[in-house]
Amino acid sequence: ELPRASRTHCPDIRVSFEFFPPKTVAMEALLWESINRLAPLGPSFMSVTYGAGGSTRERTHQTVARLAKEAVVRPAAHLTCVGASMKEIDGIVQGYWDAGVRHIVALRGDPPDGLGATFEPHPQGYKNSCALVAGIKRIGDFEISVSAYPERHPESLSLDADIDFLRAKVDAGASRAITQFFFENEIYLRYLDRLRAAGVDIPIVPGIMPMQNFKQTAGFAKKAGASVPQWLADRFEGLDDDPQTRRLVAATVAAEQVLDLVDHGVRDFHFYTNNRADLVYAICHLLGLRPKPEQKEAA
Ligand code: FAD
Numbered sequence: 001e002l003p004r005a006s007r008t009h010c011p012d013i014r015v016s017f018e019f020f021p022p023k024t025v026a027m028e029a030l031l032w033e034s035i036n037r038l039a040p041l042g043p044s045f046m047s048v049t050y051g052a053g054g055s056t057r058e059r060t061h062q063t064v065a066r067l068a069k070e071a072v073v074r075p076a077a078h079l080t081c082v083g084a085s086m087k088e089i090d091g092i093v094q095g096y097w098d099a100g101v102r103h104i105v106a107l108r109g110d111p112p113d114g115l116g117a118t119f120e121p122h123p124q125g126y127k128n129s130c131a132l133v134a135g136i137k138r139i140g141d142f143e144i145s146v147s148a149y150p151e152r153h154p155e156s157l158s159l160d161a162d163i164d165f166l167r168a169k170v171d172a173g174a175s176r177a178i179t180q181f182f183f184e185n186e187i188y189l190r191y192l193d194r195l196r197a198a199g200v201d202i203p204i205v206p207g208i209m210p211m212q213n214f215k216q217t218a219g220f221a222k223k224a225g226a227s228v229p230q231w232l233a234d235r236f237e238g239l240d241d242d243p244q245t246r247r248l249v250a251a252t253v254a255a256e257q258v259l260d261l262v263d264h265g266v267r268d269f270h271f272y273t274n275n276r277a278d279l280v281y282a283i284c285h286l287l288g289l290r291p292k293p294e295q296k297e298a299a
Helices: 025-041 057-070 086-098 129-139 159-172 185-197 214-224 230-235 243-263 278-286
Strands: 014-019 045-048 075-080 103-107 143-148 176-179 268-272
Touching: 014 025, 025 045, 025 278, 045 057, 045 103, 057 075, 057 086, 075 086, 075 129, 086 129, 103 129, 129 143, 129 159, 143 159, 159 185, 185 243, 230 243, 243 278, 268 278
Parallel strands: 014 045, 014 268, 045 075, 075 103, 103 143, 143 176
Antiparallel strands: none
């Protein structure tokens, strides 16, 4: 019997990490502690989200610009179409180019009233993520990542319509998609087959969400259209008041998920870190990643 890929050394594993911009001084310290812990693992990039409605415009920019300046790791800035004119968004994109940032995660974003409300583009704004991707490409030759939804986006008419929309984002210039998180690998693997059959051939990097807080993540998953299987709920049963065990279980569950994906030939992983390093660091360790001493620490 051949050894499973996850049990052997896979030198070609690549990871990326997602953070959100900090709101307070204490959160900022935690964020940079996490960045400095994870950077030596040599991720392909670290991305920083853009708050709903553009609410974190400045903080996203500051965090990404600091990553770029200190050359800790290649940064990627998330950007949405919400609440700004094309001119304003183009100004943000140009600012990133000038700061040496070359990778943008381009999204439509959610309506200011949250998921479930109808998205109304800004009157002078980009009307959707395809238009945003094309607009960014006009400003500079950025690397552009976009979203992908293995269980389809809650607003899409069907999975096929969703796949057509992803293809349009690729045609507009996207070269990588990062998926919404999912917990059943079968869902992702079937989705990947459908994308390949539909001629979408860019990397579709699985977004991995270690469940730091089961209840909170399950609530968010429901709104985002990501299913939470019963077996997963069972694993966290009775742990609501036991954060320590919950974290160990969360790391174990996510490790099982990524190792199974490795066995299915997946080599790229994007981690939703929630600005915390420890779980993600442990999972990356199991993936065979080790700190590279030459990686510089941020000041
Ligand atoms: P799109 O890919 O543009 O659209 C999603 C689906 O809706 C399409 O596949 C399509 O089926 C349907 N659809 C949309 N427009 C049309 C149309 N005109 N015609 C037909 N069908 C259409 N949100 C933030 O606010 N900030 C972030 O930093 C952020 N980062 C994210 C990172 C990742 C990896 C992911 C997966 C999501 C992120 N989001 C973020 C959430 C995202 O903004 C929401 O899911 C939003 O509702 C959709 O934006 P999108 O770019 O994913 O949608």
